Amino acid sequence: MQKQVIEFGGEPVGIVIPDQDRLKFIAVKFHVIDLDEQRFDTPDDVRSAIRDLVRARNAAPSAHV
Incomplete structure (x- = not known):
């Protein structure tokens, strides 16, 4: 396998x-x-990790400065 782009x-x-x-x-x-x-x-494992990361960040309250 060569490199594969992850979207x-x-x-x-x-x-x-x-x-x-x-x-x-x-x-x-x-x-x-x-x-x-x-x-x-697998590439699907990468996509799942990205999805989990994005969901966790969106669920976390943002800090106000």
């Missing part, structure tokens, strides 16, 4: 590359940077 909401947010018998996620958008360089079994 979320119709927007490319990173790529996965083969690494240590798994797929390493390389983030290219700031809102998914927390997942950068994490390893996953």
Whole structure:
């Protein structure tokens, strides 16, 4: 497998590359940077992690300055 683009909401947010018998996620958008360089079994696992991350951020109360 070569690199594969990962999209979320119709927007490319990173790529996965083969690494240590798994797929390493390389983030290219700031809102998914927390997942950068994490390893996953499948591209669908990456998308699920992104979805969970975005949901958690949207559910968290924002700090007011």
